[in-house]
Amino acid sequence: MTDTSPNAPIPSAIPPVVLDHPLVRHKLTRLRQASTSTAGFRRLTRELSLLMCYEATRDLAVEPIEIETPLERMEGWALSGKKLCFVSVLRAGNGILDGMLDLVPAARVGHVGLYRDPNTLEAVEYYLKFPEDVAERDCIVVDPMLATGHSAAAAIDRVKAAGVTNIVFVCLLASPEGVAHMNERHPDVKIVTCAIDRELDDHGYIRPGLGDAGDRLFGTK
Template identity: 65%
Template sequence: MTGAVVVDHPLVRHKLTLMREADTSTASFRQLLREISLLLAYEVTRDLPVELVEIDTPLTRMKAPKLAGKKLVFASILRAGNGLVDGMLDLVPSARVAHVGLYRDHETLQPVRYFFKAPADLSERLVIVVDPMLATGNSAVDAVTELKDAGAKDLRFLCLLAAPEGLARFAEAHPDVPVVTASIDERLNEHGYIVPGLGDAGDRLYGTK
Protein backbone atom coordinates (compact mmCIF):
# COMPACT_ATOMS: atom_id res chain seq x y z
CA MET A 1 0.00 0.00 0.00
CA THR A 2 1.62 3.25 -1.17
CA GLY A 3 2.54 5.62 1.62
CA ALA A 4 2.30 3.06 4.42
CA VAL A 5 5.21 1.46 6.26
CA VAL A 6 4.38 -1.81 8.02
CA VAL A 7 6.57 -2.54 11.05
CA ASP A 8 7.08 -6.27 10.57
CA HIS A 9 9.28 -6.91 13.62
CA PRO A 10 8.71 -10.29 15.35
CA LEU A 11 8.06 -8.61 18.72
CA VAL A 12 5.48 -6.30 17.15
CA ARG A 13 3.74 -9.24 15.46
CA HIS A 14 3.75 -11.28 18.68
CA LYS A 15 2.35 -8.50 20.86
CA LEU A 16 -0.27 -7.64 18.26
CA THR A 17 -1.45 -11.26 18.22
CA LEU A 18 -1.90 -11.16 21.99
CA MET A 19 -3.87 -7.92 21.69
CA ARG A 20 -6.16 -9.41 19.04
CA GLU A 21 -7.23 -12.29 21.28
CA ALA A 22 -10.75 -11.74 22.58
CA ASP A 23 -9.97 -13.00 26.09
CA THR A 24 -7.00 -10.66 26.69
CA SER A 25 -7.75 -8.70 29.86
CA THR A 26 -7.99 -4.92 30.03
CA ALA A 27 -4.80 -4.76 32.09
CA SER A 28 -2.89 -6.94 29.63
CA PHE A 29 -4.24 -5.05 26.62
CA ARG A 30 -3.16 -1.75 28.17
CA GLN A 31 0.33 -3.04 28.94
CA LEU A 32 0.75 -4.58 25.49
CA LEU A 33 -0.30 -1.34 23.81
CA ARG A 34 2.25 0.57 25.85
CA GLU A 35 4.96 -1.93 24.91
CA ILE A 36 4.12 -2.03 21.21
CA SER A 37 3.97 1.76 21.06
CA LEU A 38 7.66 1.89 21.98
CA LEU A 39 8.53 -0.33 19.02
CA LEU A 40 6.34 1.65 16.62
CA ALA A 41 7.76 4.93 17.90
CA TYR A 42 11.25 3.62 17.19
CA GLU A 43 10.30 3.15 13.54
CA VAL A 44 8.39 6.40 13.02
CA THR A 45 11.31 8.41 14.47
CA ARG A 46 14.00 6.51 12.58
CA ASP A 47 15.14 9.45 10.42
CA LEU A 48 15.05 12.29 12.94
CA PRO A 49 17.78 14.86 12.23
CA VAL A 50 20.83 14.90 14.50
CA GLU A 51 23.75 17.25 15.01
CA LEU A 52 27.22 16.65 16.40
CA VAL A 53 28.00 18.23 19.76
CA GLU A 54 31.10 18.07 21.92
CA ILE A 55 30.81 16.09 25.15
CA ASP A 56 33.14 14.77 27.81
CA THR A 57 33.11 11.03 28.42
CA PRO A 58 34.85 9.65 31.55
CA LEU A 59 37.93 9.14 29.35
CA THR A 60 38.07 11.89 26.73
CA ARG A 61 36.35 14.66 24.82
CA MET A 62 34.49 13.69 21.65
CA LYS A 63 31.87 14.75 19.14
CA ALA A 64 28.64 12.77 19.41
CA PRO A 65 25.16 12.98 17.85
CA LYS A 66 22.18 14.59 19.57
CA LEU A 67 18.73 15.30 18.22
CA ALA A 68 18.58 18.57 16.33
CA GLY A 69 15.78 21.10 16.21
CA LYS A 70 12.73 21.62 18.39
CA LYS A 71 11.08 18.88 20.43
CA LEU A 72 8.59 16.53 18.76
CA VAL A 73 4.84 16.77 19.16
CA PHE A 74 2.79 13.64 19.70
CA ALA A 75 -0.80 14.44 18.70
CA SER A 76 -3.26 12.03 20.29
CA ILE A 77 -6.66 11.47 18.73
CA LEU A 78 -8.76 11.06 21.86
CA ARG A 79 -9.39 8.86 23.55
CA ALA A 80 -7.64 5.70 22.36
CA GLY A 81 -4.65 7.63 21.03
CA ASN A 82 -3.58 8.24 24.62
CA GLY A 83 -2.78 4.55 24.96
CA LEU A 84 -0.10 4.92 22.28
CA VAL A 85 1.18 8.29 23.48
CA ASP A 86 1.78 7.02 27.02
CA GLY A 87 4.26 4.46 25.75
CA MET A 88 5.85 6.79 23.22
CA LEU A 89 6.58 9.29 25.99
CA ASP A 90 8.65 6.59 27.71
CA LEU A 91 10.91 6.70 24.65
CA VAL A 92 10.77 10.47 24.06
CA PRO A 93 9.89 12.02 27.45
CA SER A 94 10.63 15.57 26.29
CA ALA A 95 8.04 15.49 23.49
CA ARG A 96 5.15 17.94 23.57
CA VAL A 97 1.63 16.48 23.46
CA ALA A 98 -1.35 17.76 21.49
CA HIS A 99 -4.90 16.45 21.92
CA VAL A 100 -7.51 16.22 19.19
CA GLY A 101 -10.92 15.27 20.56
CA LEU A 102 -12.92 13.28 18.03
CA TYR A 103 -15.50 10.54 18.27
CA ARG A 104 -17.17 8.57 15.52
CA ASP A 105 -20.90 8.90 15.00
CA HIS A 106 -21.99 5.27 14.76
CA GLU A 107 -24.82 6.14 12.38
CA THR A 108 -22.89 8.21 9.84
CA LEU A 109 -19.36 6.90 10.65
CA GLN A 110 -18.22 10.54 10.47
CA PRO A 111 -15.98 12.18 13.09
CA VAL A 112 -17.46 14.68 15.53
CA ARG A 113 -15.04 17.26 16.99
CA TYR A 114 -15.24 18.26 20.64
CA PHE A 115 -11.72 19.32 21.75
CA PHE A 116 -8.43 20.64 20.36
CA LYS A 117 -5.31 21.74 22.26
CA ALA A 118 -1.80 21.92 20.80
CA PRO A 119 1.50 23.82 21.18
CA ALA A 120 1.43 27.21 19.50
CA ASP A 121 4.49 26.63 17.29
CA LEU A 122 3.40 23.51 15.40
CA SER A 123 4.91 24.88 12.19
CA GLU A 124 8.39 24.48 13.69
CA ARG A 125 7.99 20.91 14.96
CA LEU A 126 7.57 17.40 13.62
CA VAL A 127 4.05 16.29 14.57
CA ILE A 128 3.34 12.57 14.92
CA VAL A 129 -0.41 11.93 14.95
CA VAL A 130 -1.41 8.74 16.78
CA ASP A 131 -4.54 6.61 16.91
CA PRO A 132 -4.61 2.82 17.32
CA MET A 133 -7.03 2.27 14.43
CA LEU A 134 -7.10 3.68 10.89
CA ALA A 135 -10.50 2.26 9.91
CA THR A 136 -12.67 4.45 7.67
CA GLY A 137 -9.95 7.10 7.82
CA ASN A 138 -12.44 9.87 8.56
CA SER A 139 -11.15 10.70 12.06
CA ALA A 140 -7.52 10.59 10.95
CA VAL A 141 -8.20 12.85 7.97
CA ASP A 142 -10.12 15.31 10.14
CA ALA A 143 -7.44 15.37 12.85
CA VAL A 144 -4.61 15.99 10.39
CA THR A 145 -6.65 18.70 8.67
CA GLU A 146 -7.20 20.41 12.02
CA LEU A 147 -3.49 20.21 12.86
CA LYS A 148 -2.54 21.62 9.46
CA ASP A 149 -5.02 24.46 9.98
CA ALA A 150 -3.22 25.14 13.28
CA GLY A 151 0.10 25.47 11.44
CA ALA A 152 1.59 21.95 11.32
CA LYS A 153 3.64 21.35 8.17
CA ASP A 154 5.67 18.22 8.91
CA LEU A 155 3.38 15.38 9.96
CA ARG A 156 3.38 11.60 10.22
CA PHE A 157 0.56 9.26 11.19
CA LEU A 158 1.12 6.26 13.46
CA CYS A 159 -1.45 3.54 14.09
CA LEU A 160 -1.63 -0.02 15.34
CA LEU A 161 -3.96 -1.36 12.64
CA ALA A 162 -5.05 -0.01 9.27
CA ALA A 163 -7.74 -1.05 6.81
CA PRO A 164 -7.13 -0.70 3.05
CA GLU A 165 -10.19 1.56 2.82
CA GLY A 166 -8.83 3.87 5.51
CA LEU A 167 -5.39 4.01 3.95
CA ALA A 168 -6.89 4.93 0.58
CA ARG A 169 -9.06 7.64 2.12
CA PHE A 170 -6.14 9.06 4.11
CA ALA A 171 -3.73 9.02 1.14
CA GLU A 172 -6.28 10.83 -1.01
CA ALA A 173 -6.77 13.59 1.58
CA HIS A 174 -3.18 13.87 2.85
CA PRO A 175 -0.74 12.39 0.33
CA ASP A 176 2.10 14.30 2.02
CA VAL A 177 1.68 12.51 5.37
CA PRO A 178 3.37 9.07 5.64
CA VAL A 179 1.66 6.30 7.62
CA VAL A 180 3.41 3.80 9.91
CA THR A 181 1.41 0.81 11.16
CA ALA A 182 1.85 -2.64 12.69
CA SER A 183 -0.57 -4.31 10.27
CA ILE A 184 -2.74 -3.71 7.23
CA ASP A 185 -5.78 -5.91 7.83
CA GLU A 186 -8.26 -7.34 5.31
CA ARG A 187 -11.18 -4.92 5.20
CA LEU A 188 -13.91 -3.00 7.02
CA ASN A 189 -17.19 -4.65 7.98
CA GLU A 190 -20.61 -3.07 7.51
CA HIS A 191 -20.22 -1.20 10.82
CA GLY A 192 -16.88 0.35 9.88
CA TYR A 193 -14.76 -1.91 12.09
CA ILE A 194 -11.46 -3.41 10.94
CA VAL A 195 -11.56 -7.16 10.18
CA PRO A 196 -10.01 -9.28 11.61
CA GLY A 197 -8.98 -6.36 13.82
CA LEU A 198 -9.10 -6.42 17.60
CA GLY A 199 -12.44 -4.77 18.38
CA ASP A 200 -12.83 -1.24 19.71
CA ALA A 201 -9.37 -0.20 20.92
CA GLY A 202 -10.72 2.47 23.28
CA ASP A 203 -13.18 0.13 24.95
CA ARG A 204 -10.56 -2.59 25.36
CA LEU A 205 -7.99 -0.10 26.64
CA TYR A 206 -10.25 1.45 29.27
CA GLY A 207 -12.61 -1.45 30.02
CA THR A 208 -15.70 0.48 29.01
CA LYS A 209 -17.49 -2.30 27.16
Protein backbone atom coordinates in the same frame (compact mmCIF):
# COMPACT_ATOMS: atom_id res chain seq x y z
CA MET B 1 4.24 27.37 -6.45
CA THR B 2 1.70 24.56 -6.07
CA ASP B 3 -0.55 23.89 -9.04
CA THR B 4 -4.14 24.09 -7.75
CA SER B 5 -5.94 24.04 -11.12
CA PRO B 6 -8.67 21.43 -11.70
CA ASN B 7 -6.38 19.48 -14.02
CA ALA B 8 -3.41 19.53 -11.64
CA PRO B 9 -1.82 16.09 -11.12
CA ILE B 10 -2.63 14.33 -7.85
CA PRO B 11 0.56 13.98 -5.80
CA SER B 12 1.67 10.40 -5.21
CA ALA B 13 1.11 9.23 -1.65
CA ILE B 14 3.88 8.10 0.67
CA PRO B 15 3.66 4.28 0.96
CA PRO B 16 2.59 3.10 4.44
CA VAL B 17 5.29 1.57 6.64
CA VAL B 18 4.22 -1.80 8.09
CA LEU B 19 6.43 -2.96 10.95
CA ASP B 20 7.45 -6.52 10.15
CA HIS B 21 9.47 -7.24 13.28
CA PRO B 22 9.11 -10.51 15.22
CA LEU B 23 8.39 -8.67 18.49
CA VAL B 24 5.72 -6.56 16.79
CA ARG B 25 4.00 -9.58 15.28
CA HIS B 26 4.12 -11.46 18.59
CA LYS B 27 2.77 -8.61 20.70
CA LEU B 28 0.11 -7.67 18.15
CA THR B 29 -1.16 -11.26 18.09
CA ARG B 30 -1.51 -11.22 21.88
CA LEU B 31 -3.22 -7.82 21.66
CA ARG B 32 -5.81 -9.17 19.23
CA GLN B 33 -6.82 -12.08 21.46
CA ALA B 34 -10.28 -11.67 23.03
CA SER B 35 -8.94 -13.31 26.19
CA THR B 36 -6.35 -10.57 26.81
CA SER B 37 -7.27 -8.62 29.96
CA THR B 38 -7.63 -4.84 30.17
CA ALA B 39 -4.32 -4.64 32.04
CA GLY B 40 -2.65 -6.84 29.45
CA PHE B 41 -4.10 -4.82 26.59
CA ARG B 42 -2.75 -1.59 28.10
CA ARG B 43 0.68 -3.11 28.65
CA LEU B 44 0.92 -4.52 25.14
CA THR B 45 -0.25 -1.26 23.59
CA ARG B 46 2.41 0.63 25.52
CA GLU B 47 5.10 -1.86 24.44
CA LEU B 48 4.03 -1.64 20.80
CA SER B 49 4.01 2.16 21.00
CA LEU B 50 7.71 2.10 21.89
CA LEU B 51 8.47 0.04 18.79
CA MET B 52 6.29 2.25 16.58
CA CYS B 53 7.90 5.40 17.97
CA TYR B 54 11.30 4.03 16.94
CA GLU B 55 10.13 3.89 13.31
CA ALA B 56 8.09 7.12 13.38
CA THR B 57 11.12 9.13 14.56
CA ARG B 58 13.58 7.53 12.12
CA ASP B 59 13.97 10.72 10.05
CA LEU B 60 14.55 13.19 12.90
CA ALA B 61 17.51 15.46 12.22
CA VAL B 62 20.67 15.10 14.32
CA GLU B 63 23.80 17.18 14.73
CA PRO B 64 27.28 16.38 16.08
CA ILE B 65 28.21 17.44 19.62
CA GLU B 66 31.39 17.10 21.68
CA ILE B 67 31.01 15.14 24.92
CA GLU B 68 33.29 13.84 27.65
CA THR B 69 33.12 10.12 28.43
CA PRO B 70 34.76 8.76 31.62
CA LEU B 71 37.83 8.03 29.47
CA GLU B 72 38.11 10.75 26.79
CA ARG B 73 36.40 13.37 24.66
CA MET B 74 34.46 12.24 21.61
CA GLU B 75 31.98 13.41 19.02
CA GLY B 76 28.44 12.17 19.60
CA TRP B 77 25.04 13.03 18.19
CA ALA B 78 22.05 15.00 19.45
CA LEU B 79 18.63 15.77 18.04
CA SER B 80 18.53 19.07 16.17
CA GLY B 81 16.12 21.21 14.23
CA LYS B 82 12.40 21.18 14.92
CA LYS B 83 11.16 19.69 18.17
CA LEU B 84 8.43 17.08 18.45
CA CYS B 85 4.76 17.25 19.30
CA PHE B 86 2.65 14.14 19.80
CA VAL B 87 -1.02 14.64 18.92
CA SER B 88 -3.37 12.11 20.50
CA VAL B 89 -6.75 11.46 18.89
CA LEU B 90 -9.00 11.02 21.95
CA ARG B 91 -9.66 8.90 23.68
CA ALA B 92 -7.87 5.79 22.52
CA GLY B 93 -4.81 7.64 21.22
CA ASN B 94 -3.69 8.12 24.83
CA GLY B 95 -2.90 4.42 25.01
CA ILE B 96 -0.14 4.95 22.42
CA LEU B 97 0.86 8.39 23.69
CA ASP B 98 2.11 7.19 27.08
CA GLY B 99 4.71 4.84 25.63
CA MET B 100 5.96 7.39 23.14
CA LEU B 101 6.48 9.93 25.92
CA ASP B 102 8.68 7.37 27.65
CA LEU B 103 11.06 7.63 24.68
CA VAL B 104 10.71 11.39 24.05
CA PRO B 105 9.76 12.90 27.44
CA ALA B 106 10.49 16.47 26.31
CA ALA B 107 7.93 16.35 23.50
CA ARG B 108 4.89 18.59 23.70
CA VAL B 109 1.41 17.06 23.49
CA GLY B 110 -1.73 18.09 21.66
CA HIS B 111 -5.19 16.51 21.73
CA VAL B 112 -7.96 16.22 19.16
CA GLY B 113 -11.30 14.93 20.44
CA LEU B 114 -13.29 13.21 17.71
CA TYR B 115 -16.06 10.65 17.64
CA ARG B 116 -17.46 8.76 14.68
CA ASP B 117 -21.10 9.40 13.83
CA PRO B 118 -22.67 5.91 13.81
CA ASN B 119 -24.86 6.73 10.80
CA THR B 120 -22.55 8.67 8.50
CA LEU B 121 -19.22 7.31 9.87
CA GLU B 122 -17.94 10.89 9.61
CA ALA B 123 -15.75 12.42 12.35
CA VAL B 124 -17.33 14.97 14.71
CA GLU B 125 -15.02 17.22 16.77
CA TYR B 126 -15.67 17.90 20.46
CA TYR B 127 -12.22 19.01 21.73
CA LEU B 128 -9.07 20.62 20.32
CA LYS B 129 -5.92 21.78 22.16
CA PHE B 130 -2.41 22.27 20.75
CA PRO B 131 0.80 23.82 22.13
CA GLU B 132 1.14 27.48 21.14
CA ASP B 133 4.25 26.77 19.06
CA VAL B 134 2.90 23.65 17.35
CA ALA B 135 3.52 25.16 13.89
CA GLU B 136 7.25 25.11 14.64
CA ARG B 137 7.26 21.41 15.49
CA ASP B 138 7.17 18.07 13.70
CA CYS B 139 4.01 16.22 14.68
CA ILE B 140 3.28 12.53 15.22
CA VAL B 141 -0.47 11.92 15.29
CA VAL B 142 -1.47 8.75 17.19
CA ASP B 143 -4.68 6.74 17.10
CA PRO B 144 -4.87 2.94 17.54
CA MET B 145 -7.12 2.26 14.54
CA LEU B 146 -7.17 3.56 10.96
CA ALA B 147 -10.57 2.17 9.97
CA THR B 148 -12.58 4.33 7.54
CA GLY B 149 -9.86 6.97 7.76
CA HIS B 150 -12.35 9.79 8.37
CA SER B 151 -11.28 10.50 11.97
CA ALA B 152 -7.57 10.33 11.14
CA ALA B 153 -7.96 12.61 8.13
CA ALA B 154 -10.06 15.05 10.15
CA ALA B 155 -7.45 15.13 12.93
CA ILE B 156 -4.70 15.83 10.42
CA ASP B 157 -6.87 18.58 8.88
CA ARG B 158 -6.80 20.30 12.29
CA VAL B 159 -3.05 19.81 12.69
CA LYS B 160 -2.34 21.26 9.24
CA ALA B 161 -4.72 24.17 9.92
CA ALA B 162 -2.50 25.00 12.92
CA GLY B 163 0.44 25.44 10.55
CA VAL B 164 2.22 22.08 10.90
CA THR B 165 3.94 20.91 7.72
CA ASN B 166 5.69 17.67 8.72
CA ILE B 167 3.30 14.98 10.02
CA VAL B 168 3.49 11.22 10.62
CA PHE B 169 0.40 9.16 11.49
CA VAL B 170 0.90 6.14 13.78
CA CYS B 171 -1.65 3.39 14.43
CA LEU B 172 -1.74 -0.20 15.64
CA LEU B 173 -3.97 -1.44 12.81
CA ALA B 174 -5.13 -0.10 9.46
CA SER B 175 -7.65 -1.21 6.85
CA PRO B 176 -7.05 -0.96 3.09
CA GLU B 177 -10.01 1.45 2.92
CA GLY B 178 -8.52 3.66 5.63
CA VAL B 179 -5.13 3.77 3.97
CA ALA B 180 -6.74 4.67 0.63
CA HIS B 181 -8.78 7.47 2.23
CA MET B 182 -5.72 8.89 3.99
CA ASN B 183 -3.65 8.68 0.82
CA GLU B 184 -6.33 10.62 -1.03
CA ARG B 185 -6.81 13.29 1.65
CA HIS B 186 -3.22 13.57 2.90
CA PRO B 187 -0.74 11.99 0.45
CA ASP B 188 2.14 13.82 2.17
CA VAL B 189 1.56 12.09 5.53
CA LYS B 190 3.47 8.85 6.21
CA ILE B 191 1.46 6.08 7.90
CA VAL B 192 3.29 3.82 10.35
CA THR B 193 1.32 0.73 11.44
CA CYS B 194 1.79 -2.77 12.81
CA ALA B 195 -0.52 -4.38 10.25
CA ILE B 196 -2.94 -3.68 7.40
CA ASP B 197 -5.89 -6.02 7.92
CA ARG B 198 -8.26 -7.58 5.39
CA GLU B 199 -11.23 -5.20 5.24
CA LEU B 200 -13.92 -3.16 6.99
CA ASP B 201 -17.26 -4.71 7.89
CA ASP B 202 -20.66 -3.05 7.41
CA HIS B 203 -20.27 -1.21 10.75
CA GLY B 204 -16.87 0.25 9.86
CA TYR B 205 -14.86 -2.13 12.08
CA ILE B 206 -11.54 -3.54 10.95
CA ARG B 207 -11.57 -7.30 10.26
CA PRO B 208 -10.09 -9.43 11.75
CA GLY B 209 -9.05 -6.47 13.93
CA LEU B 210 -8.89 -6.41 17.71
CA GLY B 211 -12.26 -4.94 18.66
CA ASP B 212 -12.82 -1.43 19.99
CA ALA B 213 -9.39 -0.24 21.15
CA GLY B 214 -10.80 2.44 23.46
CA ASP B 215 -13.12 0.04 25.23
CA ARG B 216 -10.37 -2.54 25.62
CA LEU B 217 -7.88 0.04 26.92
CA PHE B 218 -10.21 1.54 29.49
CA GLY B 219 -12.38 -1.46 30.38
CA THR B 220 -15.59 0.26 29.35
CA LYS B 221 -17.12 -2.69 27.55
